[in-house]
Amino acid sequence: MSFSYEYFKSAFSVDNVIFGFDKTDLNVLLIKRGEEPFVGDWALPGALVLPDEDLDESANRILKDLTGLENVYLKQVHTFGAVERHPKGRVITVAYFSLVNTTDLKPVAASFAKEIKWTRIQDIDSLAFDHHKIMATCLKKLQEELRFKPIGFELLPEKFTLTELQQLYEAVLGTELDKRNFRKKVSKMKIIKDLNLYQEGVAHRPARLYSFDEEYYEEAVENGVTFEL
Amino acid sequence: MSFSYEYFKSAFSVDNVIFGFDKTDLNVLLIKRGEEPFVGDWALPGALVLPDEDLDESANRILKDLTGLENVYLKQVHTFGAVERHPKGRVITVAYFSLVNTTDLKPVAASFAKEIKWTRIQDIDSLAFDHHKIMATCLKKLQEELRFKPIGFELLPEKFTLTELQQLYEAVLGTELDKRNFRKKVSKMKIIKDLNLYQEGVAHRPARLYSFDEEYYEEAVENGVTFEL
DNA sequence: CCAAAAGTGTTGTTAGTACACCCATGG
DNA sequence: CCATGGGTGTACTAACAACACTTTTGG
Numbered sequence: 001m002s003f004s005y006e007y008f009k010s011a012f013s014v015d016n017v018i019f020g021f022d023k024t025d026l027n028v029l030l031i032k033r034g035e036e037p038f039v040g041d042w043a044l045p046g047a048l049v050l051p052d053e054d055l056d057e058s059a060n061r062i063l064k065d066l067t068g069l070e071n072v073y074l075k076q077v078h079t080f081g082a083v084e085r086h087p088k089g090r091v092i093t094v095a096y097f098s099l100v101n102t103t104d105l106k107p108v109a110a111s112f113a114k115e116i117k118w119t120r121i122q123d124i125d126s127l128a129f130d131h132h133k134i135m136a137t138c139l140k141k142l143q144e145e146l147r148f149k150p151i152g153f154e155l156l157p158e159k160f161t162l163t164e165l166q167q168l169y170e171a172v173l174g175t176e177l178d179k180r181n182f183r184k185k186v187s188k189m190k191i192i193k194d195l196n197l198y199q200e201g202v203a204h205r206p207a208r209l210y211s212f213d214e215e216y217y218e219e220a221v222e223n224g225v226t227f228e229l
Numbered sequence: 230m231s232f233s234y235e236y237f238k239s240a241f242s243v244d245n246v247i248f249g250f251d252k253t254d255l256n257v258l259l260i261k262r263g264e265e266p267f268v269g270d271w272a273l274p275g276a277l278v279l280p281d282e283d284l285d286e287s288a289n290r291i292l293k294d295l296t297g298l299e300n301v302y303l304k305q306v307h308t309f310g311a312v313e314r315h316p317k318g319r320v321i322t323v324a325y326f327s328l329v330n331t332t333d334l335k336p337v338a339a340s341f342a343k344e345i346k347w348t349r350i351q352d353i354d355s356l357a358f359d360h361h362k363i364m365a366t367c368l369k370k371l372q373e374e375l376r377f378k379p380i381g382f383e384l385l386p387e388k389f390t391l392t393e394l395q396q397l398y399e400a401v402l403g404t405e406l407d408k409r410n411f412r413k414k415v416s417k418m419k420i421i422k423d424l425n426l427y428q429e430g431v432a433h434r435p436a437r438l439y440s441f442d443e444e445y446y447e448e449a450v451e452n453g454v455t456f457e458l
Numbered sequence: 459c460c461a462a463a464a465g466t467g468t469t470g471t472t473a474g475t476a477c478a479c480c481c482a483t484g485g
Numbered sequence: 486c487c488a489t490g491g492g493t494g495t496a497c498t499a500a501c502a503a504c505a506c507t508t509t510t511g512g
Contacts, residue, residue, distance in 0.1 A: 431489085431490080432490085434490065
């Protein structure tokens with residue numbers, strides 16, 4: 001392949017906005033950069049795309065390096081290619097977001113990071129490169145998706161209560177929701193299963209536990225069940 | 230910028246699905262390729278991204294070369310980066326669609342094309358590279374956008390009738406719509422202006438002409454007025 | 459028995475859907 | 486006067502929004 005040489009020198013990267021949820025807040029996994037440029041600044045985890053690697057694979061690799069997780073909800077959002085976005089040359093980056101269940105999850109700083117941490121979206125101020133814009137774009141996309149597809153379950157543990165589900169929606173959408181209307185709507189869709197189990201050891205009436213019903217879920221994600229809340 | 234050299238040889242391109250509408254059908258502008266690979270096959274118009282060119286600029290350039298048009302509705306849709314998608318090397322392509330009003334428009338075959346033509350979407354069978362998949366993805370995106378944003382006007386001439394608008398929605402969404410309900414919905418949104426003008430020279434009762442009201446339109450596009458039809 | 463969160467129905471309002479006839483023009 | 490598409494209203498149904506009290510548990 002000669003024409004890229006003749007053309008110009010450039011690179012592709014993938015940046016991944018990894019969302020997690022912890023009972024009340026929506027969080028993003030950030031790394032502290034260990035390399036120039038922007039050493040010591042917080043940034044989104046990302047990597048150059050390998051020669052024999054599809055874009056989705058690359059996003060999955062980043063996710064696995066940091067969290068050990070595979071087969072997680074992953075969505076390509078937008079490609080950022082402003083000429084000056086990388087101070088050292090032309091780097092076009094494809095942004096993805098992923099949704100992970102953070103229960104029992106200990107992220108580890110991979111090779112390209114000095115440090116790693118979950119940060120509440122409302123606490124993120126500035127990030128390296130144009131990563132703040134990338135994060136904002138991915139958040140907006142997540143909000144849109146959540147309104148029309150039942151992907152919220154991806155952020156929750158296997159067993160969850162309806163209140164947890166509602167808090168998740170409230171955290172992502174940044175709104176308050178009516179408890180009764182929320183439950184009415186959720187139960188009308190057929191995607192959750194009542195496990196006939198209850199919370200234990202809580203100082204109040206224990207909540208029923210639910211899991212989501214994969215059978216209905218798949219088609220609901222495809223066909224975009226309206227989940228306007 | 231050294232690391233791209235050390236890394237691997239690759240190129241970025243942009244492919245543009247240019248949609249037009251001609252009273253009854255949704256069309257896409259296709260070119261007949263004048264270069265290897267796939268010489269003589271029909272393909273989407275596309276180009277390599279120039280060193281000092283943003284992605285959106287690149288998509289605009291393709292559009293201007295072929296149609297002479299500028300300041301047209303243009304939307305980035307998805308980036309395709311399968312390792313084997315280009316037989317001569319690694320080329321990652323960013324797909325855009327644009328919406329153009331085809332009245333008084335004569336597209337010209339630019340340098341990279343031997344021939345150019347509007348093709349009805351239902352008549353497109355196979356295309357070079359993975360362009361059929363790209364086209365299908367962009368069509369799906371257009372359909373989604375059209376349901377929630379009033380972007381259909383971009384495909385129509387300045388003055389249009391409500392029946393033309395309805396036929397456009399039917400062509401894009403591939404459904405039939407009820408005339409009275411359609412009109413009710415359109416008039417509830419504040420984005421079109423009655424010009425108090427009528428069609429001339431038609432062998433039936435002449436239809437009123439409308440144009441869209443840019444003042445309301447801008448915010449409706451931003452905020453995503455529900456235009457579910 | 460107190461604190462804390464779980465759970466549960468009804469009513470009014472709004473948007474959606476289905477449907478059929480008369481009107482204005484050119485030929 | 487005929488053919489063609491333009492234009493209009495109503496009744497039924499389904500979804501949405503607002504709202505307050507009783508239940509179950511741990512401490």
